[in-house]
Amino acid sequence: MEKNVQLTPAYDSILSIQAYQTGKPIEELSREFGIHDVVKLASNENPMGCSPSVTLAITEHLSQLARYPDGSGYYLKQAIADFTDVNVDQITLGNGSNDILDMIARSFVSNKDAIVYSQYAFIVYSMVAKMQGARGIEVPAKRFGHDLDAMRDAVLNNDNVKVVFIANPNNPTGTLLTTDELREFLQAIPEHVLVVIDEAYIEYSPESNNRGLLDEFEQLILVRTFSKAYGLAGLRVGYALCNAEVAAIINRIRQPFNVSRVAQAAAQAALSDQAFIQRVQQTNQEQMQWLAKQFDALGLGFIPSYANFLMVEVGDAKTVNQKLMEQGVIVRPLAGYGLENWLRITVGLPEDNIRLIDTLHSVLV
Numbered sequence: 001m002e003k004n005v006q007l008t009p010a011y012d013s014i015l016s017i018q019a020y021q022t023g024k025p026i027e028e029l030s031r032e033f034g035i036h037d038v039v040k041l042a043s044n045e046n047p048m049g050c051s052p053s054v055t056l057a058i059t060e061h062l063s064q065l066a067r068y069p070d071g072s073g074y075y076l077k078q079a080i081a082d083f084t085d086v087n088v089d090q091i092t093l094g095n096g097s098n099d100i101l102d103m104i105a106r107s108f109v110s111n112k113d114a115i116v117y118s119q120y121a122f123i124v125y126s127m128v129a130k131m132q133g134a135r136g137i138e139v140p141a142k143r144f145g146h147d148l149d150a151m152r153d154a155v156l157n158n159d160n161v162k163v164v165f166i167a168n169p170n171n172p173t174g175t176l177l178t179t180d181e182l183r184e185f186l187q188a189i190p191e192h193v194l195v196v197i198d199e200a201y202i203e204y205s206p207e208s209n210n211r212g213l214l215d216e217f218e219q220l221i222l223v224r225t226f227s228k229a230y231g232l233a234g235l236r237v238g239y240a241l242c243n244a245e246v247a248a249i250i251n252r253i254r255q256p257f258n259v260s261r262v263a264q265a266a267a268q269a270a271l272s273d274q275a276f277i278q279r280v281q282q283t284n285q286e287q288m289q290w291l292a293k294q295f296d297a298l299g300l301g302f303i304p305s306y307a308n309f310l311m312v313e314v315g316d317a318k319t320v321n322q323k324l325m326e327q328g329v330i331v332r333p334l335a336g337y338g339l340e341n342w343l344r345i346t347v348g349l350p351e352d353n354i355r356l357i358d359t360l361h362s363v364l365v
């Protein structure tokens, strides 16, 4: 990119940020290829949509759109506090959990500091480091997951680490760390280093429960979202749970109305329907097992996943991805993560998954 001397960004590292590649929208593929029955398995959205109670809650708020939302998110925070058994002052609301990740970096990381994250972990962690002009320390992955021993060493061997990001389950690899592994890691990390466990996909791993770690470690931040299992990606709501002092700092830089009125009402309704979440988990589990069998039959390797997507080794992923798109199937190539041979495929509804497998059969011959 050509540099304009008058308009330089705050930090040179901003120029090395690749704008975030979102999954191709269905409408765009329809326009490009003239296909109308597009299947999108690219952004780990919930193919079952959201709880019916959400629609009702949204409708009730439509007459109030001329009014600003409650900037404190009182009712939603109360509902999250009840659900997670924390105090309201331990909660920060975000415009999606990306907003939370961004706020954590802006609140705590300067250009003299460093952020530690794993190779093959969610790409936003390296983006926020560059955004702050901070050093991003990428620790090589172990069997496609976080190598917590190596991450601990990276923290201990660099004085200026302020934040560690851990995605659990990890995107895009789908790996999961146990609570015991995380506890052992936290015990070795100095108290002035914040450890962020990004639980965007945690509802797909109901056996996993790291909430208790919050009471043990003051430096821990758990980040969650309504975009995945709750099916509200289009509304943008996420939240952080952490100790009240850390939350108070993050809240100082939060935009006053970062979660819209409709989004707050929808998230509250979504949280109250845990039976829906159980159906989502179960369907995801069944469909993931079915997909795994099909990948085996196709001779494709994949990483066992604890989330709602599978990372599959297809050889020349760029070509396979292009051919899938031409037939109306959108998945996610992972070259941006240095995984040129892999695709990340979101678990869809049974009919989506059948279409994916049929299309893969025709593309791979």
Ligand SMILES: Cc1ncc(COP(=O)(O)O)c(C=O)c1O
Pocket: 043, 044, 095, 096, 097, 098, 099, 122, 167, 170, 171, 198, 200, 224, 225, 226, 227, 233, 236, 237, 238
């Ligand atoms: C690990 C992880 N964290 C955070 C996010 C951000 O999601 P949102 O901003 O929609 O909450 C994503 C989205 O893909 C993700 O995969």
